[in-house]
Structure formats: C-alpha cells, structure tokens
Amino acid sequence: MISRLAVAGYRSLRDIVIELGALTVVTGANGAGKSSLYRSLRLLADTAQGRVIQSLAAEGGLSSTLWAGPESFSREVKAGIHPVQGTRRSQPISLRLGFAGDDYGYAIDLGLPIVSDKTLFGRDPQIKTESLWTGSRLTRNSLFAERRGPLVRIRDDAGQWRDVWRTLEPFDSMMTHAADPRDAVELLTLRERMRSWRFYDHLRTDRDAPARRPQVGTYTPVLASDGADLAAALQTIREIGSPDDLAATIEDAFPGTRLEISAPDGYFEVELRQHGLLRPLKAAELSDGTLRYLLLAAALLSPRPPELMILNEPETSLHPDLLPPLARLIAKAAESTQVIVVSHAGALVGELGRQAVRVNLEKDLGETRTPDLDPPAWSWPAR
Structure with a gap:
C-alpha cells in the first residue's frame, strides 16, 4: 500500500x-x-x-x-x-x-x-x-x-x-x-x-456511450477505462467473481431490481429487470446515473483487484440517494485494494469520511x- x-x-x-x-x-x-x-x-x-x-x-x-x-x-x-x-x-x-x-x-x-x-x-x-x-x-x-x-x-x-x-x-x-x-x-x-494501477475518470454514459451498445463478450476481469466492455465485465463477476456481492450491490442501489446479461450471437448487453415492468430495460434505455452506477460496480467488484484504484468524481450524474450505496460499495472494495477517491460531493465525502483518511x-x-x-x-x- x-x-x-x-x-x-x-x-x-x-x-x-x-x-x-x-x-x-x-x-x-x-x-x-x-x-x-x-x-x-x-x-x-x-x-x-x-x-x-x-x-x-x-x-x-x-x-x-x-x-x-x-x-x-x-x-x-x-x-x-x-x-x-x-x-x-x-x-x-x-x-x-x-x-x-x-x-x-x-x-x-x-x-x-x-x-x-x-x-x-x-x-x-x-x-x-x-x-x-x-x-x-x-x-x-x-x-x-x-x-x-x-x-x-x-x-x-x-x-x-x-x-x-x-x-x-x-x-x-x-x-x-x-x-x-x-x-x-x-x-x-x-x-x-x-x-496495475487503475484510473476511472472517463466512464461514458452519454447517448453514444459504448456501454449502451451490444459488444462481443470475452472474459473481462478488468473494466476498460471508458466502460465499453461493461456487460462482459459484469458477467465475469457473476461467473468467476462474487455474484452475491454484485446482486447485493444492485439491490442496495435499486431495490427490487435484478441484473441480467443477454448474449444473442455472442454480443453481450446489460439488462435490468424491475418490478412492475413486463420486459427488462436495456442499456440504451437506462438513465445516465443508473448506467454510471453499474459501471462503478463493475470496476469496484473486479475479480482481479489492483494494488491501487483511483476514482475521479465518481458522483457525476448520480442522484443523491445513490451516494450512500456508492460509499458502501467503495468501502467494500477498499477491503481488498487501496482506493483513492477524488470528490467534492459533500454527502459522499461524509459517508466515506467515517472510515477513510480525509485530505482537504x-x-x-x-x-x-x-x-x-x-x-x-x-x-x-x-x-
């Protein structure tokens, strides 16, 4: 460390x-x-x-x-x-x-x-x-x-x-x-x-973000810096990582929601099945905040944790209600890898400050x- x-x-x-x-x-x-x-x-x-x-x-x-x-x-x-x-x-x-x-x-x-x-x-x-x-x-x-x-x-x-x-x-x-x-x-x-250090500061969630499109899937223990291989990274966590932690992370942020990965013809795509809907929502339909949270979950729950991970303003696009679940997710990741978070979101800093070294x-x-x-x-x- x-x-x-x-x-x-x-x-x-x-x-x-x-x-x-x-x-x-x-x-x-x-x-x-x-x-x-x-x-x-x-x-x-x-x-x-x-x-x-x-x-x-x-x-x-x-x-x-x-x-x-x-x-x-x-x-x-x-x-x-x-x-x-x-x-x-x-x-x-x-x-x-x-x-x-x-x-x-x-x-x-x-x-x-x-x-x-x-x-x-x-x-x-x-x-x-x-x-x-x-x-x-x-x-x-x-x-x-x-x-x-x-x-x-x-x-x-x-x-x-x-x-x-x-x-x-x-x-x-x-x-x-x-x-x-x-x-x-x-x-x-x-x-x-x-x-092995990993930096995440450009996780794209715009309309044309690669994570919104189906991608050819291969085992992906490390999420790309722009999140393009999100679906494959999430499926890798489910198969060789900790699927229970991933499911708990989704439930903590979005109660009653279940993550699914579809793979027609080898093209992986993220889907969220929510209570009350007749079909799952595809990545292209997700809000920027929801997609960003999934990207952060894929990064922080990596089955191949790095020596050091640095997150730059991870709160971008997130609703205030998602900051406490994000803080719990980051704290969980810090049990197996050193994490540095750069943020000016008072709610997130306050949640993490209880167990983190705080640098003002x-x-x-x-x-x-x-x-x-x-x-x-x-x-x-x-x-």
Missing part, C-alpha cells in the same frame, strides 16, 4: 506531501488542486508505462505544467505585507513526483533540456534523476537503485554499486529499461505493481495546501 504521495512543481502543487490510507478521500473546492493531484498519480503510472514524456506533452508540455509561482514565499508575502514577486532561483527548475510505502519508495525528477539548435525536440522534458529505495523514507542506506542522467546503477546484496546502464536516453525511464528479473528484480516488481485541499496564494494535516517526513533525491 502507498502510504505517502509527494509532488513538487506540478501546477498548483508547489511542494506537497500527503499521507494515504487503505481508503483515502481527497476533497476541496473547485480549483483547490484535486485534479492536479489526480493527474500527478497518472503521471507516476505513466512512468511505469514508458510514456510520462508523452503525457506531459498532451498537457501542453513541461512549461505549461510547472508551478507558475515563486520558488518560495516569505513571511511578509504570506501576511500580505509585500506583494508576490519573482526572486532569483536557488534550485533548478523541476517537476518531482514520488510515493512510498512500507516496502518500496520511488521518485522521479523531470527538468528542462539543455538548449540546442541541433534537434527539433529541444522542448521535451528530460528525466534528470530517479531513485528507488526500501521503506517509507529515502536515506543513504535505503537507496538501492538510482539514475543520474544517462547512468543507472543498482546496489547488490553485498552493498556494492554496479552500473547496469550507461547510455539511457533522457526520455526513457529506468523503470522500463533497467528492470531485470535477475539483476534488478525490485525494479521489475515495482514497475508491474504500478502498471485549499488554495492559498495560488498554492495547494493541506491545512488540516501535518505532512509526513519526505526526502527528495538530489540531482
């Missing part, structure tokens, strides 16, 4: 470290930095997939995602005595992301490239450093894999450092290129764990802060 998340230099997250639990709820007003925190987790996951540079490019490039304020705030500025002004930097410009748990910790530092007229890719951010350590805190003794520029080195069981890569490109991560089942099994293990974000002078929490100890690797 991830117990600490650290972000520095990313959008409104100038320098923030938060503690996470098995179930964590991140909340705050619009513009407080919830989406930035969510995106920072996605960037960490993209590192393990080898596409963090491309993801930053999709956000407008490193220059568009960097913290736009000064390097630090003086007491006079915080008190409103002096205006906010730029100052001479003492540290290099960087975007830093990291996390740690009881077993492993990882951090990456992305910076600006050296200006050159020999390439058209001169605006690409470069990976300056990466570090992998044991335990929740980076120390000299806990560090066992690091990347500095093009060099990657690993510390063996005897405590001796060994170079495993000397020419790593600045756009490649050691997570994808230096992981080896013989010489760097810890890198390989953590990479695969990060690749506020913005002050353009910077996202957690005024209710003391940040856990954290050390960034030096360049």
Whole structure:
C-alpha cells in the first residue's frame, strides 16, 4: 500500500506531501488542486508505462505544467505585507513526483533540456534523476537503485554499486529499461505493481456511450477505462467473481431490481429487470446515473483487484440517494485494494469520511495546501 504521495512543481502543487490510507478521500473546492493531484498519480503510472514524456506533452508540455509561482514565499508575502514577486532561483527548475510505502519508495525528477539548435525536440522534458529505495523514507542506506542522467546503477546484496546502464536516453525511464528479473528484480516488481494501477475518470454514459451498445463478450476481469466492455465485465463477476456481492450491490442501489446479461450471437448487453415492468430495460434505455452506477460496480467488484484504484468524481450524474450505496460499495472494495477517491460531493465525502483518511485541499496564494494535516517526513533525491 502507498502510504505517502509527494509532488513538487506540478501546477498548483508547489511542494506537497500527503499521507494515504487503505481508503483515502481527497476533497476541496473547485480549483483547490484535486485534479492536479489526480493527474500527478497518472503521471507516476505513466512512468511505469514508458510514456510520462508523452503525457506531459498532451498537457501542453513541461512549461505549461510547472508551478507558475515563486520558488518560495516569505513571511511578509504570506501576511500580505509585500506583494508576490519573482526572486532569483536557488534550485533548478523541476517537476518531482514520488510515493512510498512500507516496502518500496520511488521518485522521479523531470527538468528542462539543455538548449540546442541541433534537434527539433529541444522542448521535451528530460528525466534528470530517479531513485528507488526500501521503506517509507529515502536515506543513504535505503537507496538501492538510482539514475543520474544517462547512468543507472543498482546496489547488490553485498552493498556494492554496479552500473547496469550507461547510455539511457533522457526520455526513457529506468523503470522500463533497467528492470531485470535477475539483476534488478525490485525494479521489475515495482514497475508491474504500478502498471496495475487503475484510473476511472472517463466512464461514458452519454447517448453514444459504448456501454449502451451490444459488444462481443470475452472474459473481462478488468473494466476498460471508458466502460465499453461493461456487460462482459459484469458477467465475469457473476461467473468467476462474487455474484452475491454484485446482486447485493444492485439491490442496495435499486431495490427490487435484478441484473441480467443477454448474449444473442455472442454480443453481450446489460439488462435490468424491475418490478412492475413486463420486459427488462436495456442499456440504451437506462438513465445516465443508473448506467454510471453499474459501471462503478463493475470496476469496484473486479475479480482481479489492483494494488491501487483511483476514482475521479465518481458522483457525476448520480442522484443523491445513490451516494450512500456508492460509499458502501467503495468501502467494500477498499477491503481488498487501496482506493483513492477524488470528490467534492459533500454527502459522499461524509459517508466515506467515517472510515477513510480525509485530505482537504485549499488554495492559498495560488498554492495547494493541506491545512488540516501535518505532512509526513519526505526526502527528495538530489540531482
């Protein structure tokens, strides 16, 4: 389980470290930095997939995602005595992301490239450093894999450092290129764990949503990020997962309703049979809220739970009456996987807050802060 998340230099997250639990709820007003925190987790996951540079490019490039304020705030500025002004930097410009748990910790530092007229890719951010350590805190003794520029080195069981890569490109991560089942099994293990993280923030429920149309069905233990394979995912839960939990989840949200999956000619389709109706309602007939709840149920009741699941504003399109059942569903899922929920729905936050770590974000002078929490100890690797 991830117990600490650290972000520095990313959008409104100038320098923030938060503690996470098995179930964590991140909340705050619009513009407080919830989406930035969510995106920072996605960037960490993209590192393990080898596409963090491309993801930053999709956000407008490193220059568009960097913290736009000064390097630090003086007491006079915080008190409103002096205006906010730029100052001479003492540290290099960087975007830093990291996390740690009881077993492993990882951090990456992305910076600006050296200006050159020999390439058209001169605006690409470069990976300056990466570090992998044991335990929740980076120390000299806990560090066992690091990347500095093009060099990657690993510390063996005897405590001796060994170079495993000397020419790593600045756009490649050691997570994808230096992981080896013989010489760097810890890198390989953590990479695969990060690749298992699941993000759900684009579960489509519009009129043309793929989940509303029949789809060729195959065993689907993991719901797609857009929910296109909803019917197959629900049927997979019924056959190799927990059909009783699925039935109870439907009954909790829609009393007297029974889920059915039809499969004419191998094309799977969701149907809900409700008391009083002569025929079941097909997915194309369901309200946006009903369909979204089914999508969330398919994600959270997955027979192959991930190490970490992140839900971004799952309350979208849901009637307030569905928020307590959703909270119970999320709490049930948190028994087998770590769940982070980003939400500004007070009712959902209130329901989950009884058993979750609650992270309230506020913005002050353009910077996202957690005024209710003391940040856990954290050390960034030096360049």
